[in-house]
Amino acid sequence: AWAAQELPEHCYLNLRIIDDGGQELAGGRKLHELQQQLGKAAATTFRDNTQEFERDNVTTWDIGTLPESIKFARGKQQLTGYLGLQKEKDGRIALRLFDTSAAAEQAHRLGVIELMKLQLKEQVKDLNKGIQGFTQAAMLLKHINADTLRDDLTQAVCDRAFIGEDELPRNEKAFKEQIKRARSRLPAVKEA
Known part of the structure; x- marks a missing residue:
């Protein structure tokens, strides 16, 4: 010590x-x-220096396999980048290269959840309707806007049901399997 x-x-x-x-x-x-x-x-x-690895407006997993890291040259330097999906400010999803693995991991989790929401539109559509005890909770937490609270709840349910403790998918096969798991977990997670 x-x-x-x-x-x-x-x-x-x-x-x-x-x-x-x-x-x-x-x-x-x-x-x-x-x-x-x-x-x-x-x-x-x-x-x-990262445009060649990046892509805008990703709507399905057509980005192949994402390696954990990529080494590329910039001038005489060898740089390491970390690929991940990211939810942009306009709500679209993009493939981005990050300078740290922590930043990539954090963005990729949210990006994957957003991409899964697109695939599970029907299931997500009514997620924030009929939440038991919502009115009472909203009144107790009246310093938080009700719509913000509802959106946060929806996001929390999606995070738990779509990913939970699972490893983040880095290829199409893993992504499709994750969607199957998410579809079956969603009702129970919403209930909880």
């Missing part, structure tokens, strides 16, 4: 962040501060 106190400044590595042209972008001894400072710019730069 490491001692909780801070080490003297000189015990930490001095980090220098260099761009492709050899210019120093930032430097310091605190990695997390450098990551916060440059993270957004790095993600943007990363995004500028």
